[in-house]
Amino acid sequence: MVPLANAYPSTRKRRAPVVLDPVVYVVDDDISVRESLEAMLGFAGWRFLAFSSAQAFLDHARDGAPACLVLDINLPDLNGLELQRQLLGETQVVPIIFITGYGDIPSTVQAMKAGAMEFLTKPFDADALLDAIASAIDASRQALSARQAVGKLQAAVETLTGREREVMAMVVAGSMNKQIAMELGISEITVKAHRGKVMRKMRARTLVELVEMAASLRSCG
Known part of the structure; x- marks a missing residue:
């Protein structure tokens, strides 16, 4: 049986973004x-x-x-x-x-x-x-x-925990998981877990994208 909430398509229209003329x-x-x-x-x-x-x-x-x-x-x-x-x-x-x-x-x-x-x-x-x-x-x-675009990146960074921000900074600087683990005093498994969360929260598909995101954030102060 189809749940009642899904039985009928929503008639609510999504509000289109306002585009202002130059x-x-x-x-x-x-x-x-x-x-x-x-x-x-x-x-x-x-x-x-x-x-x-x-x-x-x-x-x-x-x-x-x-x-x-x-x-x-x-x-x-x-x-x-x-x-x-x-x-x-x-x-x-x-x-x-x-x-x-x-x-x-x-x-x-x-x-x-x-x-x-x-x-x-x-x-x-x-x-x-x-x-x-x-x-x-x-x-x-x-x-x-x-x-x-930078505003969206800044909003994404706000969702990171303090530890995730530390891991992100070291990852984009080129540090390997083992180096990060030694520097932060945590296990490599924990580093991998934090790294995965950083990638998901920042919506970065690759390390190169994450590095580019960090560069964009730095360029805006």
Whole structure:
């Protein structure tokens, strides 16, 4: 006899993950530039938000979607380079495309060294800007995906016991079971048991995968 709980398929639908459309942020104190960029971005099909100052941008809550920032260098409060420095300390990656009315080489060098995707001088070519935006959004999407993957790894590590973490650290460092057993003062059988639990909890199919996972966790601090 089929148990009642399994007799009928569940009608409950799984909630699909929310996928947010990419967004292009624009920060420029010149209203004519903002309006021109808004028209261009709207025509190209990008979701966008425009701000007249760096502080207005910082005060706006971002939704976690893949994003890029089209940023003027010369702004009335915080200038573009100062805003860039503030954003470097954030966990959400927002690639920056600088635009300026002046061909300032030192500022260009400083911006690019700090990770700017592109530096365009006004009046800029529309296709060049749209290409830069597409590349920046792709970079943001990849960074978000990598951060989510690391988040899952960190959650998996939290399920490990203290001893399992010790074993994992020694395994990824290249230690053999016998060496681990001697170092920790436990039997090889116990080491194998801990090692198996580590592999299952981390969902690592091979030692190479486990080593890669550990490397990803180290790279994120």
